[in-house]
Amino acid sequence: MIENKKAHKFGMVIDLDKCTGCGACMVSCMAENNVPFKEDESNKKDSITWMRVYRLTNGKSFPETQIAYIPRPCQHCGGIGDHGHSPCVSVCPATATDYGYDTGIVSQIYTRCFGCRYCMGACPYHARYFNWWDPKWPEGMENYLSPNVSPRMRGVVEKCSFCYHRYQLAREQAIVEDREIEEMEYQTACTTACPAGAIVFGDLNNPAHKVHQIVKPDPHPDPLNHKVVGKSRNPKVFRLLERLGTNTKVYYMSDREWVRKAGDNYLKGEWENVKTHHGASSSHG
Amino acid sequence: MDDALIPEGAKRCGFPTFMIGIVIVGAVLLWGVYAMFLCWFKGLNQTNMNDYYGFALWIWADLAVIAVGGGAFFTGLLKYIFKVDELKNIINFAVIIGFICYSSALLILAIDIGQPLRGWFIFWHANVHSMLTEVAFCLSCYFAVLTIEFIPNILENRQANKVPFFHHLAHNMHGVMAVFAATGAFLSFFHQGSLGGVAGVMFGRPFAYREGLLIWPWTFFLFTWSAAAFGPCFTLLVTKITEIITGKKLVGDKTVHLLAKISGWMITTYIIAKIIDTIYWAWVTVPSMGFKLSHFYSNNGFYGYWILITEVILCGVVPGLLLINKSTRENPATRTIAIILGVIGVCLNRWVMVLQIMAVPVMSFDTWALYIPSWQEVATTILPVAYGIILIAVAYRYLPVFPQELELNKSADAAAQN
């Protein structure tokens, strides 16, 4: 697909100082996207949660302990240089997961996926989930399933779609009315659910959108690591494993230094140098 | 009872003895088949794989059999392209082992995928960027080549060969085998490489990721090289085992020494490349992503530096040196040790490149994941071994696999007749 001027780049920024770990985003996502559930979901390694909230601590003892919750949807990686070769998309042999150059959304076509799980191995965020079992609902409960997202069959991979169907609904409306999609018209189910207002969603390419204003993405490649594009110029904002060059579209924000540091891996001493570096443009004023 | 099928002049055990062996191994095979059907009909929940371990035991087995099956393409390459004529004495067997390895690999893939009936999407909706697409295409094509390489040997069966059409077909196929060997070598080069690429391109997984040449990460070349290096070890090992079981010498020492020597030099050069790759990766690639080497070998209950040392030194450098040194190469005991170490080494390499990758945490707040396979996985992983044993037993019994067999066992037969 051709990149055009009007291409969107949907993304989010999650304020980790606001996130309370309440789990509303996880459930909203499951309810929105017909995610099934099993009797025992305590093995988190086979529990399908498109949105998963990780809990980390600063490792200190009470009462100096601090917790941070990190909600982790699919990061909708743009891949090295943000060229659209996400870790998962580039490896899928059957093109069952694809990069939307005009939305930045990494899609998943369940009916095309044949379940090789290569994409899961390639994703460092564990954002992809395999349907090890047939989805099953207690008798009658399938009545609440939404037709906007088809229930998946056993043997295929699924993941967060940035609620693509919500985009489609908004886009259809916009097309009918011959106008652009408004910021608030397309919001993901996790964003709207968050009682703490920790998630902001919108078009990273659109300076009028809040997400753009918070993130201030740097259009130039990071001079320290040319794989990285779209680094935030906001000193409180970071991305997970940014150094790998996955170029994720989910940004995180925190006032707490230990939380920002936990977003990536650093060798001894590196953080001290890196923590003040926020994108190319900030270095030239 | 089945005398008419046994190659002319060859001595084989009695049919009942043969069948007892087949039934015992067949029972193991059926156990594997049962597990296979469980996986197909109930789904992959029959395994202990999970969302962290999307690739697990049998994918390791898959990569390992392909690696050790590399003896087929490499021996073929030497025999038909580089005209190392001495290898004619082992080429049939190398092809059979390759055939077993590759058919097993395809079978494992058919069990492994969550939607086996959609397996063909990999060809129909092929993504040219995916190493797995390359693997699938080359693997399937090469399997076809191996089948073609195997057919003349089958047609040389005493009864089949009586049919003039088959006789001529076999003869003519032998004539054009160089073309197939060349094709096979090319395809094999690519799929061995792309299997290495599968891991190497995962830039989200620092333990797997390698820089490289054009679109190919270094693991691409290392996998091809290691398959060529260690594949012959496996051919020699299986030959040795077959000799022990049949109680006969089947391949002449000259051939064995030659193949061992070639393998030795391939291993030695490979392991030098592997060491350079490891050092570059550990000192340059990994730190650029924020990791120290120790990250991959500590804070967990299994993966320590021992695995790196075992793979590279004990099962790489040591067999390489043992096989390039004439005296240790020609000493059956040290040669056998070297061959065994070599096979373990390449299997360990594939293990590391499949399972350790999945176990290593990447996000700073993630933890090591360890995994224990279910019996269904173990059974389906053993299934190809049982299948391989049966196919070798049948091939050995009914096909003229080893051209030197009669010659090498003349004196023994004579002694037996006295």
Add this chain to the structure above:
Amino acid sequence: MKIDRRSFLGLGLGAAAGIALSPVGVKLTDDSSIWTQNWPWTPVPEDGEITYDRSVCSLCPGACGISVRKINGRPVKIEGLDDYPINNGGACLHGISGLQYLYDPARIKTPLKKTGNKFEKISWDEAIALVAQTLGKIRESGTPESLGLITGADSGSMAQLFARFMDAFGSPNTYTMPSLESNLALTAAALHGADRRLGFDLDHSDFILSFGAALIEGWGAPVACIQANASRCERKAKLVQVDYRLSNTANTADKIIAVKPGTEADLALGLCAVLLTKAQISTGRLFGDVNKFAFATMVVKEYTPAKVEAITGVKAADIEALAMEFIKAKAPVAVPGKGRGDVGQSLREFAAVQTLNALAGRLNKEGGVFVMGPADYLNFPENVMDEVAEKGAGKDQLAGSVNELVDTLEKNGGLSALFIYNANPCYVLSNPEKVKAAMDKVGFKVSFSSFMDETALRSDVILPASIFLERLEDVVSGAGLAKTVVGLCRPMVKPVFDTKHPGDALILLAQAMGHSIAQSFAWESYDSCLGEVAEKIWENLSGDGYVVIDDRPPAGTPATDFSFLASGPKAAEVMGEGDYTLVPVDKMRLAGGSMASSPFAVKTVSDKVISGKYSVVEINPATAGALKDGDVAVLKTAMGTAKVKIGFNEGIMPGVIGMPRGLGHAFNNPYVAGKGVNVNDLIGPVIEPGSGLDAAFGVKATLSKA
């Protein structure tokens, strides 16, 4: 024709080639893959027109506005309602999972009657007749007071309808399950007079001193509190959390004051003492003169910083500094009710915290505590009471609280029939075994439950209630919120099973009983009753979906009666012996009270909370002894023993064991029940004199490797 080998082979090869080249193979391959995309056992949701409908969630006291997305009238998703005055578009995970309650496997699908040990399906007519007949006999025997009622909430028309029934029947024996709301009402009654509610204006406070209140884990109106906390962060208003573990609330706090469990009241009184001495708050400034000097004298003498340090573990200097910081803030407020503020609470603690507010002059001030009157929007017609009713209703209550009722019943019995509405005492109260034994002493138990929970399982007749998504009802905010909003819960879908609105069930029952009771319930249906009794606000309520009754500080400063604290009530001692103190821990992702969690909610719970069949307990590694993270251990208290998994947590005070509340359910929903243990099984009630509250905030415990 003779088929020789060659022609046979030729034929075979030819056929194979033919089939391979024909479209059959391709077609079959394609069909088989299409079949995998249309497996008949994978549901295909029906498509249709999308509409949105609005209602109110009543799963918890939060009373959030919700928006229900429907496809051809079929509800598919619940979300928070934008611009609703309580939750402003937000919703919690339990509310969002609402549709899972609709189709819950544990739902009661028809009226049931217990015969022997088994439930038998009966019709509504039979069920109503059976209950009416049994109750009729009780009335005839002249002991109407032996009918009891245990109910969850005591606000709104349904609460009043039940109260009305009890009155008309002639029984004073109505008991409310402990809730934050009821504890606050009790506090207000002790300090400011009867029939008051307390609301905490967190939205406008610049200094919140929380005595363990789990403000973002379900205290009060959960979504409203989470939003208040988020706005607090934005406003840079301070939160100081008094706690013994790093709850999520403590984690967002600016400062944590680590106290020994159960000593929060002492700290509050210590702060009062500092205010009276250091901050020169003259007793003259205290409103209301009941025992204020006695209180001041007592508190200044008994709660010196040094003494309080010895009790709570908080340094004397820190106590003084905290008191001064509190009084110097522009709009400070102290918040009582550790955890969700419902069970295991003491009046002493609530009163001490509220007294701190009173001393600091924070009553009826913006950003302080509102002492509000009842939400007066309902006008029920005069109840028709016959002689039996007058006599029975005039009798004394059997007990002062639901906890005391359990005690009395277990020891002596005393009720011949019991209604249970909106309550699951056999799970929620401490020592549920004793509650069950008490229930067994009651001859005839009628449950109005929607789910076959622990209490419904022990009932004799069940009149299954439609859930909130299937019924009309007024839902009043409360639970510590500093405003009063009445919302209208509307049926989003026709009852899925053969259930009724509990209001309708009650009306049918009253009418079946005839006489004065029938006259008191002369409505056609609950819906018409509501329209009539809520007439004052009905137009706005049905039009906008809600009515804000008030959201401003009430005028004037209420008087405070210091008698209760001046009498020097003693702190509740926890039961038993052991090196550890076991305390229940409230988690936002687990419902703890009468409402059980949904499958979705349970799915989100960490493996550090539920691990397979085990509850995971939090323990500081420093006091874990030989136990290691992930070990299975035996936890023993005076009440019982449980196998649990050990979960190391640096964020809990050494010597304290935190156990998640809301697990160990025992009913037929495999996604929710059968996981872990009910922490209440391990805790014995410690009834506080003077309030009747179960003040057991925890229990002494031992841990050993299993």
